[in-house]
Amino acid sequence: MSTVRRYALLACVCALLAACTPLSPPAASTAPVPAPVPVPVPVPAQPSLPHGARVLHIAPQESLLTITVRRGGPLARLGHDHVIASHTLQGTVAPALGRAEFQFRLDELSVDEEGLRQKAGLTTTPSADAIAGTRHNMLVRVLDAERYPWVHIAARRTGDGTLLEAEITLHGVTRTVQVPTEIVEAADGGRLQASGKLLLKQSDFGITPFAILGGAMAVQDQMELAFQITATAEDTLSAPGSGASPGR
Template identity: 25%
Template sequence: MTGSGYTFTASDDCRLLLHTGVTGKASKMGHRLTIAVTRWRAEVDWSGDRPIGVDLSAEVDSIDVVHGEGGVTPLLGPEKTLARSNALKTFEAERFPHIGFRTDTVDETAGGFRLIGTLEIHGVSHDHTVDLTVADLGESWGLSAEAVVRQSDFGIKPYSQLMGAMKVVDEVTVEFAAERPKRA
């Protein structure tokens, strides 16, 4: 992309999270996970006072299980490590190490911007739309978005165990949040 813009990466004021659910007859045994993506980069290209393009790339092997709700037992270190390992296998991280989103169009909305583009996961690309909310925080802008991604749309079979009695829900919620100082 050309022009000036912002670069966002994982930091205390920029985060990219995945939220999973659990289903099946034994779902009470499983945890609803919050997974942080710790290595990602989003380049936002600007023209005048508005964004005109976004190019995001995330490294699949940078996922870190940070929280788990539910389950029979608390989600502790060893269980987090196992959940991460299972997710990496599900995503085939060695074969498909990157996830990307690139906009074709950025439209202004009442509360921010609609990002229309292509999402690539697991070597499969699909059209995808993300609604980005922009909030005036005084000295800075607060940016946030949530989007639902269906794993099976990208050739991923959601993780399951106990012969399918407990499995990860096909829809994963992706959450983005950032804060940036206002431009001069």
């Protein structure tokens, strides 16, 4: 193997390690470090609904939101696509008003659950260290989750009800998008299921997609969001054996 090819291979390996591993901790210091002062992070406010409007509550154990991000750049073949998921959606739905509002925390997201990777048709298998590195880079370098911990979505039905107009607030930026949605309601009005998918761009929310080596290895700007949400009457959520957990 020529010297040039050896250096090229070494550069590729270094790039892969840089993309999929956490940042190295800073060198230890002997100087005393003051204890951080915890800053409470408020839960986004729930919508103000007319008195008497029936409200259903999202059941997190029956709901799922996933975001698929894909690799890009000339060295994309050395990286992995990723599936990020929230199992902790919380919020309310007012079916008669055609309105819903829900949110989830970024630091509660999972990365690359095996079953979700298979469902998304992803064929590579990242290691546990690579997954941990991806999650660290996502929360710290890309999303600044300490500063912007919540994703908030407010939606309302439009037209014939199969299209939702959703205001998505991410990274401190709010964008309005149209979301084709399938909605199924129980005859007694005590249960609602909604599902849909859409494409978003990270840059639309002021986010710079992760990249190294001048973009030779990068995450594509476009991401695929899909959701399956179940909302039920509050008495159903609190019934014995329902598996529901108290709100945060």
